[in-house]
Amino acid sequence: xxxxxxxxxxxxxxxxxxxxxxxxxxxxxxxxxxxxxxxxxxxxxxxxxxxxxxxxxxxxxxxxxxxxxxxxxxxxxxxxxxxxxxxxxxxxxxxxxxxxxxxxxxxxxxxxxxxxxxxxxxxxxxxxxxxxxxxxxxxxxxxxxxxxxxxxxxxxxxxxxxxxxxxxxxxxxxxxxxxxxxxxxxxxxxxxxxxxxxxxxxxxxxxxxxxxxxxxxxxxxxxxxxxxxxxxxxxxxxxxxxxxxxxxxxxxxxxxxxxxxxxxxxxxxxxxxxxxxxxxxxxxxxxxxxxxxxxxxxxxxxxxxxxxxxxxxxxxxxxxxxxxxxxxxxxxxxxxxxxxxxxxxxxxxxxxxxxxxxxxxxxxxxxxxxxxxxxxxxxxxxxxxxxxxxxxx
Amino acid sequence: xxxxxxxxxxxxxxxxxxxxxxxxxxxxxxxxxxxxxxxxxxxxxxxxxxxxxxxxxxxxxxxxxxxxxxxxxxxxxxxxxxxxxxxxxxxxxxxxxxxxxxxxxxxxxxxxxxxxxxx
Amino acid sequence: xxxxxxxxxxxxxxxxxxxxxxxxxxxxxxxxxxxxxxxxxxxxxxxxxxxxxxxxxxxxxxxxxxxxxxxxxxxxxxxxxxxxxxxxxxxxxxxxxxxxxxxxxxxxxxxxxxxxxxxxxxxxxxxxxxxxxxxxxxxxxxxxxxxxxxxxxxxxxxxxxxxxxxxxxxxxxxxxxxxxxxxxxxxxxxxxxxxxxxxxxxxxxxxxxxxxxxxxxxxxxxxxxxxxxxxxxxxxxxxxxxxxxxxxxxxxxxxxxxxxxxxxxxxxxxxxxxxxxxxxxxxxxxxxxxxxxxxxxxxxxxxxxxxxxxxxxxxxxxxxxxxx
Numbered sequence: 001x002x003x004x005x006x007x008x009x010x011x012x013x014x015x016x017x018x019x020x021x022x023x024x025x026x027x028x029x030x031x032x033x034x035x036x037x038x039x040x041x042x043x044x045x046x047x048x049x050x051x052x053x054x055x056x057x058x059x060x061x062x063x064x065x066x067x068x069x070x071x072x073x074x075x076x077x078x079x080x081x082x083x084x085x086x087x088x089x090x091x092x093x094x095x096x097x098x099x100x101x102x103x104x105x106x107x108x109x110x111x112x113x114x115x116x117x118x119x120x121x122x123x124x125x126x127x128x129x130x131x132x133x134x135x136x137x138x139x140x141x142x143x144x145x146x147x148x149x150x151x152x153x154x155x156x157x158x159x160x161x162x163x164x165x166x167x168x169x170x171x172x173x174x175x176x177x178x179x180x181x182x183x184x185x186x187x188x189x190x191x192x193x194x195x196x197x198x199x200x201x202x203x204x205x206x207x208x209x210x211x212x213x214x215x216x217x218x219x220x221x222x223x224x225x226x227x228x229x230x231x232x233x234x235x236x237x238x239x240x241x242x243x244x245x246x247x248x249x250x251x252x253x254x255x256x257x258x259x260x261x262x263x264x265x266x267x268x269x270x271x272x273x274x275x276x277x278x279x280x281x282x283x284x285x286x287x288x289x290x291x292x293x294x295x296x297x298x299x300x301x302x303x304x305x306x307x308x309x310x311x312x313x314x315x316x317x318x319x320x321x322x323x324x325x326x327x328x329x330x331x332x333x334x335x336x337x338x339x340x341x342x343x344x345x346x347x348x349x350x351x352x353x354x355x356x357x358x359x360x361x362x363x364x365x366x367x368x369x370x371x372x373x374x375x376x377x378x379x380x381x382x383x384x385x386x387x388x389x390x391x392x393x
Numbered sequence: 394x395x396x397x398x399x400x401x402x403x404x405x406x407x408x409x410x411x412x413x414x415x416x417x418x419x420x421x422x423x424x425x426x427x428x429x430x431x432x433x434x435x436x437x438x439x440x441x442x443x444x445x446x447x448x449x450x451x452x453x454x455x456x457x458x459x460x461x462x463x464x465x466x467x468x469x470x471x472x473x474x475x476x477x478x479x480x481x482x483x484x485x486x487x488x489x490x491x492x493x494x495x496x497x498x499x500x501x502x503x504x505x506x507x508x509x510x511x512x
Numbered sequence: 513x514x515x516x517x518x519x520x521x522x523x524x525x526x527x528x529x530x531x532x533x534x535x536x537x538x539x540x541x542x543x544x545x546x547x548x549x550x551x552x553x554x555x556x557x558x559x560x561x562x563x564x565x566x567x568x569x570x571x572x573x574x575x576x577x578x579x580x581x582x583x584x585x586x587x588x589x590x591x592x593x594x595x596x597x598x599x600x601x602x603x604x605x606x607x608x609x610x611x612x613x614x615x616x617x618x619x620x621x622x623x624x625x626x627x628x629x630x631x632x633x634x635x636x637x638x639x640x641x642x643x644x645x646x647x648x649x650x651x652x653x654x655x656x657x658x659x660x661x662x663x664x665x666x667x668x669x670x671x672x673x674x675x676x677x678x679x680x681x682x683x684x685x686x687x688x689x690x691x692x693x694x695x696x697x698x699x700x701x702x703x704x705x706x707x708x709x710x711x712x713x714x715x716x717x718x719x720x721x722x723x724x725x726x727x728x729x730x731x732x733x734x735x736x737x738x739x740x741x742x743x744x745x746x747x748x749x750x751x752x753x754x755x756x757x758x759x760x761x762x763x764x765x766x767x768x769x770x771x772x773x774x775x776x777x778x779x780x781x782x783x784x785x786x787x788x789x790x791x792x793x794x795x796x797x798x799x800x801x802x803x804x805x806x807x808x809x810x811x812x813x814x815x816x817x818x819x820x821x822x823x824x825x826x827x828x829x830x831x832x833x834x835x836x
Contacts, residue, residue, distance in 0.1 A: 004640055118801055125553060136421075143425035143496070181395065
């Protein structure tokens with residue numbers, strides 16, 4: 001077959017959110033691809049500039065459904081640092097518990113989606129059923145299955161009662177057993193091994209060069225986890241380990257994510273058992289002093305960065321969100337060249353893409369490497385394109 | 394073979410699906426459901442309207458005598474909330490000093506009037 | 513030969529088309545239900561496949577631009593006709609009244625027509641996803657057909673006849689071929705799963721890769737016809753494997769009177785095809801999809817190799833029996 005353009009997206013059963021790959025394939029092998037990311041842009045960063053610190057948190061929570069607590073915590077943490085607030089230990093523990101529960105539900109969701117991408121719907125159904133345990137816990141604690149609304153500047157909004165702690169602790173042992181079963185299954189199931197091993201391999205040097213973060217990088221042996229290397233909340237008080245793998249392929253990423261679920265169970269159990277008494281919030285001032293802060297957080301997909309600039313009012317002047325998925329897209333564009341058509345959904349799913357977080361609208365001319373301000377008219381004509389195999393993005 | 398064993402075990406046991414609406418879904422106490430406004434307690438401070446992220450609450454002029462923290466005062470307005478703009482974040486409940494607006498555990502049901510206001 | 517009245521009842525009512533449609537829809541329900549229960553879900557109710565069929569028949573037929581409408585209408589019907597005809601030659605209540613020497617070859621030929629139909633549909637829809645899907649369907653056909661045919665040839669070799677009904681009858685006096693030729697039985701089941709394009713071999717229809725492959729541009733009554741064709745394909749394929757390896761509708765002893773034999777054979781036939789469906793459903797639920805190049809490797813290395821080994825064993829066994 002001669003070279004054909006196969007449009008994967010913006011609407012495609014393999015993708016959960018709109019992104020446009022135009023894959024140029026020769027038979028079943030991919031030759032080149034064009035990547036277009038701007039389908040989900042909602043102007044949240046601009047909207048955040050018009051809301052005060054109380055009203056902006058629900059907005060930032062809704063950047064992404066799966067990692068909503070990550071965005072809210074990263075922002076709250078940044079503003080608290082600017083204001084010079086120290087939030088009480090009970091609040092730190094509660095924030096950590098919700099953060100790790102969110103990581104668990106995100107990774108379980110990912111495991112199901114990865115199985116679905118290769119047609120293994122049975123594992124999809126089983127992992128999502130186990131995810132319901134985590135969702136029930138989150139609903140009991142925060143009132144909602146997504147968009148937990150636990151954070152405010154100065155602490156958390158709700159306390160955990162003793163019965164909630166007991167119920168959550170009661171669910172952990174069965175989850176731990178199921179995770180053990182999934183490790184077993186993934187290591188022995190022939191079709192998963194055959195579809196995941198050796199696909200989308202990224203060496204350690206390539207992972208560092210393309211700026212990958214999160215489980216994608218840790219699977220290639222990059223030993224970096226923001227929770228350990230730039231600690232926040234209570235991660236420096238709780239015993240836990242960073243999970244890495246050395247394969248750098250999709251199977252390695254599966255191993256890392258399942259390992260992270262096990263570590264999260266450990267962290268949640270420790271925090272629930274050792275929850276300190278005390279207040280859950282401090283009174284925060286209405287305005288923040290002038291300053292800039294870079295708030296880093298390990299979201300389920302990798303390192304999430306919020307750059308916040310304030311100017312002494314009760315709103316931010318600028319918040320810039322660099323999500324982990326944005327950092328990982330270049331590695332996908334690089335890995336896909338030379339692989340089979342049938343591997344596209346697997347490789348794309350392996351970075352755990354969250355397009356809601358990702359969409360950007362800067363225009364970068366990769367030939368001149370200059371950034372420019374664009375007027376609304378120009379924006380309507382242009383769109384962001386990243387070329388793989390052309391120049392660096 | 395663990396997959397096959399698990400499959401056979403599942404085949405012989407009940408499914409985990411909750412057959413809603415024939416069976417009830419357990420709703421926890423902390424659930425953030427439909428908003429309920431208790432007008433008798435409202436002191437008209439407008440905090441709920443100021444903190445609502447989606448501008449769903451507007452204050453309706455309404456004179457009433459209320460008792461608040463042992464003192465009697467006359468409130469001038471009370472909240473009216475657009476039911477379908479509410480994102481159930483709970484900020485109004487958090488910032489109300491008189492405990493006059495709460496999120497109940499009722500599941501918010503669909504409706505046909507987009508501009509419906511709850512008072 | 514049977515009388516024309518009986519022939520009409522056989523072809524159109526039972527065990528002909530009416531029974532065939534009902535059984536095909538019932539097997540689709542059972543397949544979905546068993547898989548759902550294995551996944552801890554509830555699964556669809558009994559009436560679901562009928563409801564799906566009626567709904568599909570009522571939907572709008574969309575013709576993509578520049579596509580040959582007459583061919584698009586005809587091809588699903590040809591596939592449907594082929595599998596329905598193939599079912600007539602499989603023994604359901606005793607011998608098939610239309611049996612003749614060589615009907616095994618005819619049935620196998622008719623059962624390849626749906627795959628060719630998918631390829632043609634993929635080629636005719638002017639759509640890159642369908643084209644890739646159609647090519648994958650034919651590539652898959654080339655890979656599994658050789659081991660599958662060889663696996664179905666070995667019972668014919670041992671029974672010494674080319675008629676499906678007579679192979680079933682041979683097993684009445686001897687052991688079932690599933691016991692005598694287990695390798696061929698396994699290859700036949702794997703080949704049947706690949707023929708029916710069910711996971712792990714649903715490569716032409718891979719939903720997450722190429723939307724729906726050759727099925728992408730089928731809508732309305734065309735989709736209904738093709739869907740029904742593949743349901744009947746499942747029945748015909750299971751019936752063929754049951755007849756060749758599990759003794760068909762016959763028991764190791766003869767039942768008199770004849771009409772009682774027919775009724776017993778009918779229920780035995782249903783029982784055996786249900787067993788095969790259970791195996792195929794478990795196979796579908798327990799695996800993920802493999803890639804076409806991986807199927808290539810597995811098919812030629814293991815399936816074809818095993819079928820040749822089985823053929824050699826059968827030839828040796830045959831000559832031993834003749835000498836003894």
